Amino acid sequence: MSAGIELLAPARDASVAIAAIRCGADAVYVGAPQFSAREAASNTISAIQQIIDFARPYYVRVYVALNTLLSDDELARAEKMIGQLHRIGIDGLIVQDVGLLELDLPPVPLIASTQMHNATIEKVQFLEAVGFSRVILARELTLEQIREIRRQTTIELECFIHGALCVGVSGRCCMSYAIGGRSGNRGQCAQPCRRRYSLKDRHGRTLAEDRHLLSLKDLNLSGHLAALIDAGITSFKIEGRLKDAPYVANTVGFYRRRLDALLAEKGLRRTSAGLSELAFEPDPARTFNRGFTDYGLAGCRSHVASMDSPKSMGEFVGTVAGVEKSCFLLDGDHDLHNGDGICFFDTQRQLAGTLVNRVEGRRVYPQKMHGIRAGRRIHRNYDRLFCAKLTDKAAERRIEVTMHLYETPEGLALSGRDEDGNEATVAIVTATQPARNEEAARKTITTQLTKLGNTLFVCRDLRMEIKNVCFLPVSQLNAARRELIARLMGARESSRPRPTGAIRKNSVAYPEKHLTYLGNVLNRKAEAFYRRHGVETIEPAAESGLDLSGRIVLTTKYCVCLELELCTGPRSGAAAEPLILEDEDGRAFEVRFRCGPCGMEILAP
Incomplete structure (x- = not known):
């Protein structure tokens, strides 16, 4: 399946999937209508179709999780569902129950769920031998163990890099x-x-x-991405099929930037297309987290627990230096704002919290003062202003295209080439009337042909090779632009990588x-x-x-x-x-x- 490095995002529903794709995900994984390991994150066939339709122009892949154990009377339903999922064009099916491999499955690539406990070379070799396209490695593995699995197998390797950890x-x-x-x-x-x-x-x-x-604590391997690429990982997975869109958008945006820098440095490519422009500065500490750990990936196994609370603590903002009747004073500068949520541990070691009503310098006026004492460490577990940016306007994702306008014996031709090498050309029949003002005419041509705001594309360069500029009506330029984009979209779909995979019964x-x-x-x-x-x-x-x-x-x-x-x-x-x-x-x-x-x-x- 993979021909590059993939950033894989979770999606509990279509709206979260679309947010993840806009913020730069190369692939998303969603729950099947039934039999998903996150029962509360199932999706209908029509919802999955909606995700696929949005993802396809970007070459973003859509994987479906059908990764629970099945009883005998559920196998027929699962088999029918897999057929439906294949027909709408999913790119892979995440499974746990090997009973599915004995059914009459369509040629959909199968991905071995981490629920299959993919922790040894022998297990991964076996899964490769029976036809799996990819394995999701156990979270418990170290870098050296991953390297050894890669040395002795050729199957695609996926690993978790962020999110909640099952103990x-x-x-x-x-x-x-x-x-x-x-x-x-x-x-x-x-x-x-x-x-x-x-x-x-x-x-x-x-x-x-x-x-x-x-x-x-929650997993965070952002500091180990280069080592994981070198170890042979091609798919980097974010956990969180129960998380909301702001969490997913923030986390995807953060890892997109980290991976893009590494891919440029290593001369590697990603598996999807389009540049995501974020309207926020991503920071995992500012959405749900229990504190972070690398879970011993590089060796150290201590300080991995969140023993005081399983809830999100957010980011530390300061220590209470003093308490007044209706406010408290923090010991240093901070950026708390009205409407933020704050939390702290009370004298019974219980996590307590409140909202911020007003801020005056270092003085914070909360909705309630109960439990706030001098010396309390204050965390912000809801950043109102930050989360307000994480809406459906949080990011725009556009596919780069270059255009070329040149003369032909019949008039003019407009060609376009997208970042994946897809090309299209349209002819423009022109009159022989010279433009009265050549400079103004060139400017109009440039403006109208590069006006791609309502499409998936952004024009990075328009090259014009015209000796004598003739008058071109705006309506004609607009029609040529629309036709070129339509043909480019068709070319993209024709050349879109199609997944292949089949189980080998041996x-x-x-x-x-x-x-x-x-x-x-x-x-x-x-x-x-x-x-x-x-x-x-x-x-x-x-x-x-x-x-x-x-x-x-x-x-x-x-x-x-x-x-x-x-x-x-x-x-x-x-x-x-x-x-x-x-x-x-x-x-x-x-x-x-x-x-x-x-x-x-x-x-x-």
């Missing part, structure tokens, strides 16, 4: 299902990782109390001979797929109704002991003793530590 290994987390019946593998995760927990040892001694011990050996419930086999077709590829024993998925008591429900490379500076395992050379995580409802989860590779396993009560 559990994607596709292998059953915690939500185990405690409440809502499965992340079915698009219904209740996010138990964002709840409060206490950490205790085997003797009941409390090591950490009532904190969000499993809540991670018997290549799967890397494992035995699958537990973490193999996520929920239907007979998935079982048949694995049997054909040499798997000998298959336990059904947790969602089949398994009793998960005492079994692993979450695996993570994150270590709560390392984060709390309680780690003893690596220094002593032995694994740390198991601990207990107790949630808000009194449920006790055993935590086992993996002190070689570093990480944890959490077992259901």
Whole structure:
């Protein structure tokens, strides 16, 4: 699919997709009408068609996520839906359930969801062998692991570079299902990782109390883009199919600028066309975030958690230096404005917030003063003026075109060439009446032929090769311009890259001979797929109704002991003793530590 470097943006609906494309996304991914891993972000076939229609002129690709586990009675519906999606022209289908590969699928490129746990060379090699066009790599991988996968495979590699982090290994987390019946593998995760927990040892001694011990900061790999390109990544993915348009516009705009600078430096190209002109200065800190981490991409694994709150803190603006009856004084200069939202932690370590009513220098008059004390660190979690810029007018995206007006035996011809090399020409029949004022006539010609404001194009250069300028009516110039643009649009569509891909039904050996419930086999077709590829024993998925008591429900490379500076395992050379995580409802989860590779396993009560 890829012939360059792709910036891939999330879209919960058509309006967000259009905002992402305007701000510079090379591709967008949206939820299918059903069976998406974000159940609340599904889209109708007609909505997806609307996105495709907007994306096509820019050569922006549209991928659809149909990446949940399916039951036997859902497979026929999924098969029909995939046929509909193929007919409207999607560029790729993101899937998790291998049962789909046993169906009669159209030749749509398949993308292996990160829910398939694409974390080893052997797994990626297998997916390539059975016909996947791309794999979305596990978020847990390091740069060196990505480099090694690239060295031993040729399939396209996609990785997450920004957004919320699941603490559990994607596709292998059953915690939500185990405690409440809502499965992340079915698009219904209740996010138990964002709840409060206490950490205790085997003797009941409390090591950490009532904190969000499993809540991670948001991923931000903006400082590692060059290294990821060098490691072999071709698609850079922003997480956030539940996020609003301002968040997506801001994040896409930020990474578009970063990537464009790198591509120019490295002599690489992007996969879509058009220059985005932003009406704002992008800054990820000014929209939703829990603080940022690179999640150990380059090695360091500490300071990755957001233990005080799973909510957006926004940007730090200052510390309260003094409090008066109806206002507080910040300790330095700031740029708070009326209508901004601010937040802080109160004496109970709860995140509290209010709105700003008025600002006078360093004095801030909030809607309410409750909880604001000297020494409080104030964050802005809603920037009114910044977000006001992130509307449908936040960006304009235009495709560059050069024009050439020249003489022919029949009169004049106007040709155009766009930034992708597409060309079109129209003839202009002219009278022989010379222009009375040649300079004014040339100016009129230039003005009318380059007036492309209501099109997708912007003219960067008009070259005129005319010896004797004749009078050309404005209406004739306008008609020629419109015809040229129409033909250019037709040429763009004719040469638009078409995705190709097909599953190869073979018997290549799967890397494992035995699958537990973490193999996520929920239907007979998935079982048949694995049997054909040499798997000998298959336990059904947790969602089949398994009793998960005492079994692993979450695996993570994150270590709560390392984060709390309680780690003893690596220094002593032995694994740390198991601990207990107790949630808000009194449920006790055993935590086992993996002190070689570093990480944890959490077992259901």
